[in-house]
Amino acid sequence: MSEASTATETKFCKECGKTIAKKAVICPHCGCQVEETKSAQPNIVINNSNQNSNQNNNVNGGVPYGARLKNKWVSFLLCLWLGYIGAHKFYEGKIGAGILYLFTGGLFGIGWFIDTLALLFKPNPYVVY
Ligand SMILES: [Zn+2]
Secondary structure, three states, rough: OOHHHHHEEEOOOOOOOOEEEOOEOOOOOOOEEEOOOOOOOOOOOOOOOOOOOOOOOOOOOOOHHHHEEOOOOHHHHHHHHHHEEEEHHHHOOOOOHHHHHHEEEHHHHHHHHHHHHHHHHOOOOOEEE
């Protein structure tokens, strides 16, 4: 029986360099660990089923405190039809501006015109501060 017949069953120790059995985890010559003990470790199955449902139940839709979310098209149509009396300003809760529009005819039509255009380019819903 020559050593060549068992050559495939051996390996060299990483620490002392001697020939040791291939399946050896700890070198019998120096006692150093030469293999990771993978089979000895439990097979950890991480069954991480994330059931979190992150619902935003804020009445205000998560906008900053004091701000309000308004429907773009409600405001736009109010502005288009009744902008000269500041209807969209009252809808936005801007009572002061609404009264101003009411007595000046939508800032003499200028504010009415600008607000109608501005509302067109706002997201829906939009935030009123
Ligand atoms: Zn060794």
